[in-house]
Amino acid sequence: MDRDRSDPVLNANDEWAIEEALQIAERTPDTEIVALCMGPDEAGSTVRKALSYGLDGAIQITDPALSGSDAAATARVLAAALAGQEFDLILMGNQSSDARTMLVPAMLAAHLGLPALTFARHLEIDGDVVTAHRETPAGYQVVRATAPVVVSVVEAINEPRYPTFKGIMAAKKKTIDVRDLAAIDVPATQVGLDGSATAVVDIAPRPPKDAGRIVADDGSGEVGAKAFADWLVEQKIL
Amino acid sequence: MTTLVVVEHDAGTLGKVSGQILTAARGLADDVHAVAWGPGAADVADQVGAFGGSTVHVFDDPVVTAYATRPQAAVVAAALDASGAETLLYPADPFITDVVATVAVAREAGVITDAVDLASDDAGGPVATKAIFGGDMISRCRVKPGRLACIGVKANAFAGEAAGGGPAEVDVLDVAVDDAARAMEVVEVVEQSSGDRPEMTEASIIAAGGRGLGDAEGFRLIERLADALGGAVGASRAATDAGWYPHQHQIGQTGKTVAPQLYIGSGISGAIQHRAGMQTSQLIAAINTDGDAPIFSIADFGVVGDLHKVIPALIDEIEQRTS
Numbered sequence: 001m002d003r004d005r006s007d008p009v010l011n012a013n014d015e016w017a018i019e020e021a022l023q024i025a026e027r028t029p030d031t032e033i034v035a036l037c038m039g040p041d042e043a044g045s046t047v048r049k050a051l052s053y054g055l056d057g058a059i060q061i062t063d064p065a066l067s068g069s070d071a072a073a074t075a076r077v078l079a080a081a082l083a084g085q086e087f088d089l090i091l092m093g094n095q096s097s098d099a100r101t102m103l104v105p106a107m108l109a110a111h112l113g114l115p116a117l118t119f120a121r122h123l124e125i126d127g128d129v130v131t132a133h134r135e136t137p138a139g140y141q142v143v144r145a146t147a148p149v150v151v152s153v154v155e156a157i158n159e160p161r162y163p164t165f166k167g168i169m170a171a172k173k174k175t176i177d178v179r180d181l182a183a184i185d186v187p188a189t190q191v192g193l194d195g196s197a198t199a200v201v202d203i204a205p206r207p208p209k210d211a212g213r214i215v216a217d218d219g220s221g222e223v224g225a226k227a228f229a230d231w232l233v234e235q236k237i238l
Numbered sequence: 239m240t241t242l243v244v245v246e247h248d249a250g251t252l253g254k255v256s257g258q259i260l261t262a263a264r265g266l267a268d269d270v271h272a273v274a275w276g277p278g279a280a281d282v283a284d285q286v287g288a289f290g291g292s293t294v295h296v297f298d299d300p301v302v303t304a305y306a307t308r309p310q311a312a313v314v315a316a317a318l319d320a321s322g323a324e325t326l327l328y329p330a331d332p333f334i335t336d337v338v339a340t341v342a343v344a345r346e347a348g349v350i351t352d353a354v355d356l357a358s359d360d361a362g363g364p365v366a367t368k369a370i371f372g373g374d375m376i377s378r379c380r381v382k383p384g385r386l387a388c389i390g391v392k393a394n395a396f397a398g399e400a401a402g403g404g405p406a407e408v409d410v411l412d413v414a415v416d417d418a419a420r421a422m423e424v425v426e427v428v429e430q431s432s433g434d435r436p437e438m439t440e441a442s443i444i445a446a447g448g449r450g451l452g453d454a455e456g457f458r459l460i461e462r463l464a465d466a467l468g469g470a471v472g473a474s475r476a477a478t479d480a481g482w483y484p485h486q487h488q489i490g491q492t493g494k495t496v497a498p499q500l501y502i503g504s505g506i507s508g509a510i511q512h513r514a515g516m517q518t519s520q521l522i523a524a525i526n527t528d529g530d531a532p533i534f535s536i537a538d539f540g541v542v543g544d545l546h547k548v549i550p551a552l553i554d555e556i557e558q559r560t561s
Contacts, residue, residue: 012492097491101351102332106339115422119332135486137437139430143306145422155492156485197348197385201378214534217543224541225551231539237500238559
């Protein structure tokens with residue numbers, strides 16, 4: 001969830017995870033897709049948005065004590081919420097659009113004792129064998145594991161669809177399974193600011209920069225290029 | 239105080255970022271250890287020593303590259319035990335982050351990602367500085383006392399400075415890789431070569447292109463500019479969505495965050511989603527026909543002009559001045 005905005009929005013990276021789940025369900029009959037979200041009450045609208053894509057159900061973990069949880073505490077809560085649930089695949093975005101730590105998928109997998117096929121830009125499922133192409137700086141790595149597995153996806157994996165009107169209307173009628181910490185058996189001391197392993201010392205706005213030097217080119221490219229090269233020399237790049 | 243550094247190497251040749259992080263570690267601890275895995279790991283001992291490391295813990299069994307994440311996590315855990323380190327520094331790279339995340343769960347450690355600066359604090363443990371909210375805010379954070387502190391350090395945040403030490407002592411780790419750790423098999427590694435260019439996340443100079451390039455052919459211009467400066471090629475989401483350049487080069491909120499010494503954005507307007515991926519660059523330059531493009535508000539230097547004219551002329555200028 002993006003706390004930067006006044007309205008909670010579905011994390012963009014999670015939209016690709018939802019799209020991938022829908023495509024898998026279209027290829028694989030009897031697939032059930034359930035959304036899992038940890039977030040404050042207001043995140044209910046985000047869960048509803050997820051449901052509007054045509055998911056079968058949703059679980060929302062919400063509790064005032066969760067506020068300020070770091071990635072480790074978040075992974076602990078998600079793992080606890082999944083205890084006792086049956087699943088073959090956990091799909092998630094590779095990072096949240098606000099904190100962007102990229103930690104939660106691997107941490108969740110570690111809690112559950114499952115393989116983490118992270119940064120997937122392509123996914124194949126053959127029976128219970130899951131194959132992912134993990135994006136690397138220089139290409140990709142093909143990895144294979146047997147379900148159940150945790151998969152995190154990157155933007156390149158698909159093009160998310162828009163919810164249909166029918167889906168939006170159906171989502172309004174669906175029940176979200178809302179649970180608090182007690183329901184998933186996580187002590188409040190293990191979450192939130194106090195239960196997190198990291199702490200913020202202080203936060204400050206980025207110091208303002210001096211205004212840059214902007215040069216207008218004359219249309220030939222030469223004036224701009226010469227000024228640019230002069231600046232590169234000044235900055236000791238050249 | 240001991241700090242353990244996860245170092246990366248290519249068949250025994252230490253990566254540039256590893257030298258930077260070993261340098262950062264010297265500022266935090268009086269004893270710096272390193273951990274390296276994979277074939278050739280022990281060959282980094284000279285280089286680790288030159289950057290001030292006293293010991294390198296190695297595990298060169300190919301099992302660590304044949305199976306992803308869990309075997310490497312077992313190696314890091316063994317090196318933590320062997321070194322007794324209270325702090326673990328690692329390159330803020332996605333795959334190593336997975337490894338550290340796995341270790342952190344088992345140790346109930348705290349993890350701070352994408353640090354651009356580190357300071358020692360009398361209260362115990364390092365304080366890390368990082369950009370948050372797309373680089374608009376700067377946060378200082380720490381791991382709570384009594385817990386292992388794992389801190390991911392961004393490429394180019396520190397200059398690598400050799401300390402002139404002799405070879406580090408090599409400690410060969412004995413790591414048991416059990417069946418559970420072999421659950422994820424690496425079937426194939428596919429390189430989609432970007433030629434001799436540096437990786438975008440490690441490069442000290444990045445030339446990036448966007449919608450203003452007009453088509454995929456426009457990226458040949460960006461590649462030539464990158465090559466003239468010895469830099470990497472980046473792209474805006476508009477350019478990767480259009481299929482003009484591969485997705486792994488995308489800089490921005492849903493792509494990669496980069497912080498090179500110099501970023502040059504051409505034909506990129508500088509929408510907030512793109513700025514979130516590059517505004518912590520040390521120097522920002524821009525070329526755009528639209529003088530009102532938001533990128534100029536964060537640029538140290540800008541040219542308002544046609545990139546198809548300016549870039550070829552700029553490449554000529556660079557070649558003249560460096561020949």
